[in-house]
Amino acid sequence: MNDDQPQGNPWIKSLLIWGGIFLALLLVVSMFNTRTDPAGTVIPYSDFRASVVQDNVREVQVGPDRITGTLKNDQQFATVPVPGDAELTKLLQEHGVRYAGKAQEEPNLLLYILAQSLPFLLILGVAFFALRQVQKGGGSGAMGFGKSKAKLLTERSGKVTFDDVAGIDEAREELQEIVEFLRDPSRFSKLGGQIPKGALLVGSPGTGKTLLARAIAGEAGVPFFTISGSDFVEMFVGVGASRVRDMFDQAKKNAPCIVFIDEIDAVGRHRGHGLGNSNDEREQTLNQLLVEMDGFEANEGIIIIAATNRPDVLDPALLRPGRFDRQVVVPIPDIDGREKILSVHMKKVPLAPDVLPRVIARGTPGFSGADLANLVNEAALLAARRNKRLVAMQEFEDAKDKVMMGAERRSMVMTDDEKKMTAYHEAGHAIVSINEAASDPIHKATIIPRGRALGMVMRLPERDSYSYHRDKMHANLSVSMGGRVAEELIFGYDKVSSGASSDIQYATSLARNMVTKWGMSDKLGPLQYEEAQEGYLGMGGSHRTMMSDETNKLIDSEIRMLVDGAHARATQILKSNEDKLHMLAQALLEYETLSGDEIRVLMENGRLDRPEPPIGTLRPVTSQGATVPRAGRRFSGSGDPHPAGA
Template sequence: MNDDNKPNGPKHDGPDNNGNPWMKSLLIWVGILAALALFVTLFNGGTAQAPGATVPYSQFLDKVEAGEVKDVSISPTVITGTYTNDAKFRTNAIPDPQLVPVLREKGVTISARPEEQPSVWLYILYNSLPFLLFLGIAFFVLRQMQKNSGSGAMGFGKSRAKLLTQKEGKVTFDDVAGIDEAREELEEVVEFLKDPTKFAKLGGKIPKGALLVGSPGTGKTLLARAIAGEAGVPFFTISGSDFVEMFVGVGASRVRDMFEQAKKSAPCIVFIDEIDAVGRHRGAGLGNGNDEREQTLNQLLVEMDGFEANEGIIIVAATNRPDVLDPALLRPGRFDRQVVVPRPDIEGRVKILQVHMKKVPLAPDVDARTIARGTPGFSGADLANLVNEAALMAARKSKRLVAMQEFEEAKDKVMMGAERRSMVMTEDEKRMTAYHEAGHAIVSLHEPASDPIHKATIIPRGRALGMVMRLPERDSYSYHRDKMYANLAVAMGGRVAEEVIFGYDKVSSGASGDIQYATGLARDMVTKWGMSDKVGPVEYAQPEGESFLGYSSSQPRHMSNETQQLIDHEIRATVEGGLKRARDVLTEHINQLHTLAGALLEYETLSGEEIKKLLADGDIGRQDPGTTSRPIAAAGAAIPRTRRPKGPFGNPAPQGA
């Protein structure tokens, strides 16, 4: 960026332009140590000892009797003198009326020295120095607390906004990938900051604020830093939670102080992260609504668009909860623009991966597009974590380059959890898990609307004993009825396989997650998406309102008992319909179920292509070191199976049927 494009505002090259803060702290501590030394000197000054060796009083009398004392100086507390050999001595004085006659008899020169009285000023200083020293240390500590956090005894109302400088790492739009539409929305803000006169000639006004809305990890904070990096203006950052304190009025004071700082550095950008912490809908609390958070929000609304215009200050805020923000915060004149920062599509994921892969030495077989196809729904933070996990895995293997194998292992770890190979499972549990996962896979293969299988494994990962992962061929933004029914059938395939192979009484609790998913999907189909002919295209789902202290502020949707019973019946019928479809598929393709379960028991993990090849040719085509590919034996050939008669919708009939 050329110097001509930089604003003529104050420069911010460091955190403090008024001197070296370390030198100031050093001088303060030197002053405290000097005061302590002065205090010790004054304390010991009244009892300073005269020169000479201290001798007992009896020894002093013996020396006088022997004629070895030349002269003495007597004070009320100390007697000092000189021996005949010119050596000095001293001893403590005691009341002795016979001392002076003895000294005169021995010819000792006698002199008297009165007790020294300290000056009045020295006496006052001596008594007040400890108190002054205590006050100085207390003032220094409070000053440091106020300076560092703005929360000292006199600094509750000070803003905690931090000035981001170039020393902390400059971020530009080149570092932001995968969210091109959001970036284009904000490039105009950058252009305005660089050249305001270009828009002012046509009567355009600088936007007051931009609200970045998106899921966690999509790059809202990174995008805000890129705006500051491109524009080259001061960038203040603060979190929404930094405004709110237990003391009423503190948050409003901090908002005022923040805008005062921003005015001095205008044009500038103020970034408020997680603004929903302070900008929630007013009136959602208890009492009369005159609480700290609402006062803070009121002050923020006034500062953004009140009687006093804050020209040159652009507020950029980020949140993943736009539904709870107050409407006054979103009106034109405050947050003029709401920029949606979505999860990236496949092209965006490719660009994000390429940005993060620049810092990693890659092997020739690494293909960013292949990785992007296998990571639908990943945010920018998820992809950064994926690249980092792959680099860590390559480092643990002492590799110099990160290969595609590490990226595949990292993707499995991120999506399915870390492998738990140390977990001890019995042969019966492994066989049950193999048939459970094979049931999911077989139903998925024979449901045309189902997503393709990416991988099936019976290695415990995370909280699951096994897993069948399906990946869509492309990014999907809406789901059709046939795919929903296919997902219901695939979800129930594991439970049906356990019942078909091991019998009704041996069905395990391993399908709890599948049942939870199927029930939630069926409930949404009936109550949200109008996919039940009996209920009709009417929404009966409970609204997701804002909650305060655990109590929902929205009223539940009222419905009659007959309607609720009809909804419950349709949800159960929808789930049991998926159960019946899964049962029909597995009953028809029972041999494929045995074959796939046997392969999972032998190889533990199979890819989607290997599963297709296995069911078509009888082997997976894998050449393991030291072995050759061979036909897979059916795993369930020797397993006894018992079946119960079926009731309506394909589910087992109750006892006695």
């Protein structure tokens, strides 16, 4: 894409403007300074006459309005004569002062004309500057209110193509037809077909809608205008409509081209739902946009691509055929899409051989393309801070934990009792998860505080799940109760902590959805008792439908039954595996973080083989002060770690 219009250097323009202002100031100063007489010191007329009487004056030049001369000590002076002093020449003769007349100076005609015309020149300069600003395109001028703010994107560097877009294959294929039309319009027109005039990209923030639009422009090789929906809206009625007209005028001059409107919901909201009347600025702008897209005058070769994450608030007239013919959903990528997106971003990063994009993709469910790009960037920054030449899997794991849960709070001071309770709490979650067949595999367990959590057990699904079965929901309920049950078994009823608050909140919410939304209560049957409701202007929320008191009591009892059942199931599992609970808790106290494979080996063999740390790394210390080798550590079920062979 090339911009044929030459662009001036704004720095040089500014320099010329300020240079002209400086020269004008110098000219004004010189004009006011032309009357300054460099003849000498100005003295009062009475002092001049006294000097003549005292024979201190050698010679003078008498002018009509100024007298200059030289004293006998060679000092020059000047004075202004008093009108009507006819005795001056007689006084000069009596004291032997040489005197001569001085002709009146003629004014500089050029300076006189310039001084008289300077105000008019300034007025003409200001008017010329204002007119130039009005004529500027892009609405950047001081008075360019009605000009479009659309920017022509030039891909001289960093050109984006479909190779840079991954994880949204269906959306890319949907838009491939637009690229083929821009490349060869006759292929479609000879059969009577018409390309869609507009495509609306709908998706959550960060899914790649803007990147996809840039890829279309990069593949087609046509001019690409980009503008935000908020750039149309102004406080003056009619300005937005003028900008729409100017934007389409620019597009017609560069057709075929693409016009990308980001966040179109800022200007395309449903008419009649606002607080203003039907003639307010936003609705006038929307009306003009509707006319330009599919009005009396056809816009051949102009394709409008818009992006929004709020399609429900758009005016129906925007979505009808002939305007935005296609609505392309850009979804959150699945596990295969996340792996492809990671591969695209990892091309810019030197990777260590142990990096597995598939494992990272499994551990990032719900991540958008922007989230994954941020993850790769955080991993690269971590590797740079650690003075590494390659980005290893450890950096990606640490970056993922940081993005999802916050940075490690290693400066947080925890007592030994708090660490021990946290270790048993997380071990309880892990043991229940291992013994629940429907639970997802454990990826990591840690007791390092992150964000508001003192520890966590991360489980990774083998694949993305789009629906959940009843057995998995019951398994998740049991796992959420595992930490609370472990505290009850090990520390007693009176020592249970508040660390299970988020677990209780999750279990209660899951049980309520099972009863009121998903029909998984035998007593209440497959009926919906609660429904989500969109609040005013999209504010989300939920409310309970009108039900009798007996039904509400039954719902509460069913929720209580599900949570109590999960608590009983977790208690049964942990009592049957109390020795493994002790082993895992002691391993967490020593190593702080264990991977899923290490937990599996520990549960099977009762020992954990971990490589010796590099020289200079801190290692655990026994009560006698001796360091204990990390390799071959064996853990007993009594809660005390022992070296291998003990």
